Amino acid sequence: MVRERIAVAEARAGRPPGSVAMLAVSKTWPMVNIEAALQAGQHRFGESYLQEALAKIETLAGRGIEWHFVGPIQSNKTRPIAAHFDWVHSVARLKIAERLSAQRLGTSPPLNVCLQVNLSGEHSKSGTRPQDTLALAQAVAQLPRLRLRGLMVVPAREPDPARQRAPFRALHDLLEELNAAGLALDTLSMGMTDDLEAAIAEGATIVRVGTGIFGPRPRN
Numbered sequence: 001m002v003r004e005r006i007a008v009a010e011a012r013a014g015r016p017p018g019s020v021a022m023l024a025v026s027k028t029w030p031m032v033n034i035e036a037a038l039q040a041g042q043h044r045f046g047e048s049y050l051q052e053a054l055a056k057i058e059t060l061a062g063r064g065i066e067w068h069f070v071g072p073i074q075s076n077k078t079r080p081i082a083a084h085f086d087w088v089h090s091v092a093r094l095k096i097a098e099r100l101s102a103q104r105l106g107t108s109p110p111l112n113v114c115l116q117v118n119l120s121g122e123h124s125k126s127g128t129r130p131q132d133t134l135a136l137a138q139a140v141a142q143l144p145r146l147r148l149r150g151l152m153v154v155p156a157r158e159p160d161p162a163r164q165r166a167p168f169r170a171l172h173d174l175l176e177e178l179n180a181a182g183l184a185l186d187t188l189s190m191g192m193t194d195d196l197e198a199a200i201a202e203g204a205t206i207v208r209v210g211t212g213i214f215g216p217r218p219r220n
């Protein structure tokens, strides 16, 4: 069970129990699976596809769920994201951050955001380059309706556990650099079903777990 894996990894890393939050990434899974996770006490859910996410958010309104957007963001989709989510992990451009800030409702608390970093060797094109991250973070931190929390990464798949830690260590180093430059970031969103132990060993504060909770992803 994933909670047990997280607890063991926390203990191995000498980190306090509960220092790593589990985000249940429920993209592509139907409501019945989310309901089951809710019953089991899970209250943080992550989604990547906006239309699917909005339907789930509407259906589950009032159930005390914290919703995290983890997918790629097109600029014409920022308004519903700003209105309906509590966190966005995948901010990679200032323009997107500016729109999210401008569109965040005044009645909601500031939107928590992480910057997605594209470390070398990733097949995905999303993410800011490491060398651009400080400037982007400084600009995003000024936006009034956002609360910049930290960094996120989706490394290239690496089946060898001994080699999984390098990108997570690099992201942690980058976070420390940003904090040394005056930012106050507390979040490392890294680690998924296949590499959460490596991410926790390198300081993950949020692991994003899909298949490990829900089983093999349905094909769409």
Ligand SMILES: *Cc1c(COP(=O)(O)O)cnc(C)c1O
Binding pocket: 025, 027, 048, 070, 071, 154, 192, 193, 194, 208, 209, 210, 211, 212
């Ligand atoms: C789908 C997804 C996950 C979960 O991946 P699993 O391998 O199923 O645990 C985590 N992060 C992001 C950004 C995702 O899109």
